[in-house]
Amino acid sequence: MNYKDLVEYMVKSLVDNPDEVMIREVEGEKSTILELKVTKDDIGKVIGKHGRIARAIRTIINASATKSGKRVVLEILD
Amino acid sequence: MKVLEIEGKTVEDATRKMMAELGVDDVSKVKYEVLDQGKSGIFGFGVSRPARLRVYYNDSAADVGGITREILLTILKKMEIEGTVKDIKEGENKVYVEIESPKSGLIIGKKGKTLESLQFLVNLMVNNKARSEKKIILDIESYRAKREKALRKLSKEIAIKVARTGKPWTLEPMNPFERRLIHLTLQNDSRVTTKSEGLGIYRKVKISPNR
Numbered sequence: 001m002n003y004k005d006l007v008e009y010m011v012k013s014l015v016d017n018p019d020e021v022m023i024r025e026v027e028g029e030k031s032t033i034l035e036l037k038v039t040k041d042d043i044g045k046v047i048g049k050h051g052r053i054a055r056a057i058r059t060i061i062n063a064s065a066t067k068s069g070k071r072v073v074l075e076i077l078d
Numbered sequence: 079m080k081v082l083e084i085e086g087k088t089v090e091d092a093t094r095k096m097m098a099e100l101g102v103d104d105v106s107k108v109k110y111e112v113l114d115q116g117k118s119g120i121f122g123f124g125v126s127r128p129a130r131l132r133v134y135y136n137d138s139a140a141d142v143g144g145i146t147r148e149i150l151l152t153i154l155k156k157m158e159i160e161g162t163v164k165d166i167k168e169g170e171n172k173v174y175v176e177i178e179s180p181k182s183g184l185i186i187g188k189k190g191k192t193l194e195s196l197q198f199l200v201n202l203m204v205n206n207k208a209r210s211e212k213k214i215i216l217d218i219e220s221y222r223a224k225r226e227k228a229l230r231k232l233s234k235e236i237a238i239k240v241a242r243t244g245k246p247w248t249l250e251p252m253n254p255f256e257r258r259l260i261h262l263t264l265q266n267d268s269r270v271t272t273k274s275e276g277l278g279i280y281r282k283v284k285i286s287p288n289r
Contacts, residue, residue: 006156013149013203042254050278056195060154063184064157 001064003072007034010057015042031071034061043078080135085128088116092131100133101140101208109134140208143168146175149203150216153196159184171211173204177218185222193221194253226259233260236285241269246286251276257283 004025008076017039026033038046049056058074065072086092089112102108116129130238143166154161154177158173161179170205179185186193197216197261204214215222240247247259260283261272271286 001158006153009152010199010203014199037100038167050192052198055279056198059187059192059195060153060157060199063187064159066184067158 001068003032003034003061004065006064007036007057007061007076010060011036011038011046014053015039015045017038017042031073033073035075035077037077040078041077046076082133082135083113084131084133086116086131087118087128089129089131092116092129093190094135096131099209100135101145103132142204142208142210142212142214145208146200146204146214149197149207150177150200152177153200154179154185161185168212169211173194173212173214173274175214175216177216179218182218182221185218189250190221190225192219196216225256229256230263233263233283233285237264237267237270240285240287244287246284248275248284249282251280251282254281257281260285 004023004070008021008023011021011023015021015038020039020042024035024037026035030052036046039060046057047054048056054074061074080097082099084092084096086095095109096108096110097103097105100108110131110133112162113130113132114127117125117127147163147166151161151163159179159181161177161181163175164178165176165221177185184192185196187195193216197214200216201214205211231232236247236249252260257274261274264272264285269288271288273284273286275284276282
């Protein structure tokens with residue numbers, strides 16, 4: 001399962017500067033951490049009002065992660 | 079009809095930008111005029127002018143249904159969940175999409191949370207790409223109709239309980255659509271009153287007895 005690819009696809013379609021979307025995948029034993037970086041102007045577009053967009057992205061990631069039993073965490077860096 | 083002006087280094091460049099902007103893949107579907115052919119400076123000297131186009135388009139110029147299908151299928155593929163689009167109905171303001179999948183439970187999620195998130199993101203992604211404002215509704219195995227029926231039944235049962243015991247009952251948090259459904263179901267029930275309480279995702283309906 002390529003979480004990076006999934007998140008990248010969704011985030012790039014949401015932001016104004018898709019070329020500046022950066023995602024780093026940090027693989028651990030029990031969990032995978034996805035570090036997401038976008039431009040300052042786009043940060044609201046990935047978080048949303050009351051974190052609604054970020055929550056929806058996390059829900060989608062978790063749905064895809066149910067098979068593996070691994071925990072996948074999305075961190076939005078600023 | 080909306081009007082948009084687009085600049086580019088050359089006419090071709092501006093045309094390409096225009097198509098990306100509108101989310102269309104066929105120039106013949108777009109009505110536009112060239113305002114300025116543009117002029118490039120030679121070796122950085124001289125005055126360069128960008129090419130400019132004026133585009134006329136309807137909100138329906140972009141193929142919202144087609145874009146929805148493409149985006150939805152791409153997400154499912156990247157989630158590694160099998161799924162196909164069984165039916166798409168595109169109306170004036172709405173696009174209704176019916177998904178079919180052997181893993182429907184996974185797509186729906188607990189209390190429909192995953193389907194809700196998927197719908198929310200697909201709406202943002204499609205409307206961002208197509209520059210449209212259509213509301214996209216995702217459904218799978220008539221989940222929406224089933225959930226509606228279940229909520230109606232639940233709210234009626236709780237209304238009876240509240241009327242009998244005289245004690246108010248607060249339902250679990252729900253989205254605006256579901257809360258509205260509860261209010262409507264019990265609107266004409268003289269035994270109880272419904273009210274929403276709490277903020278954001280924690281907002282829930284409280285059913286209180288009338289005395």
